[in-house]
Amino acid sequence: MERTRNTRRRRAILQALERSGRALTAQEIQLACAGTEPADLSTVYRALAALCERGLAVKSVRADGRACYRLPPPRHSHTLRCELCERTVSIDLCPVEELAERIGEDTGFVITGHRLELTGRCPDCMKKEESDETP
Missing domain, CATH: 3.30.1490.190 (Ferric-uptake regulator, C-terminal dimerisarion domain)
Incomplete structure (x- = not known):
């Protein structure tokens, strides 16, 4: 059962990134997913790490030093x-x-x-x- 919830959460994160059209911080992603797949910030970070590891999301650092995430560009x-x-x-x-x-x-x-x-x-x-x- 945990695996299904994680899959839904990751899908919700990817959908939030797709809808945004820009890179989002983990906090912004947490807010974007709150209505459909609420999660603690630490859970969002773990899901983002897994998505980045699989190449489904990309982490970058803003000029202000904050980490943000976006969908990877095509090849x-x-x-x-x-x-x-x-x-x-x-x-x-x-x-x-x-x-x-x-x-x-x-x-x-x-x-x-x-x-x-x-x-x-x-x-x-x-x-x-x-x-x-x-x-």
Whole structure:
């Protein structure tokens, strides 16, 4: 019975990450799952560790040092990630394809995929910063 509950909890966590469209802290995940699969924060952390270990979630660290979690990108993906709010945006343009091919030729590697993540600040966070600086 415990195994089924853990499976439901992990599924609820993955659904919360999918719905969010950005990386979430464990506390945010706990709140997002509270209505369907309530759990103590330590239980959420254990479930997240298991999901990360299986490659179903990715842990990263925000600029403020807080750990956050998101769904992993596909094998060939390009994203922009806001370093303040963790919002991610997919980039359709692939600037790496030609470079990866050259690197493969130079090293003898067969390149099977790549991921590119650019970090910065999204327009909403920039506006917020500007309004916070205005006296």
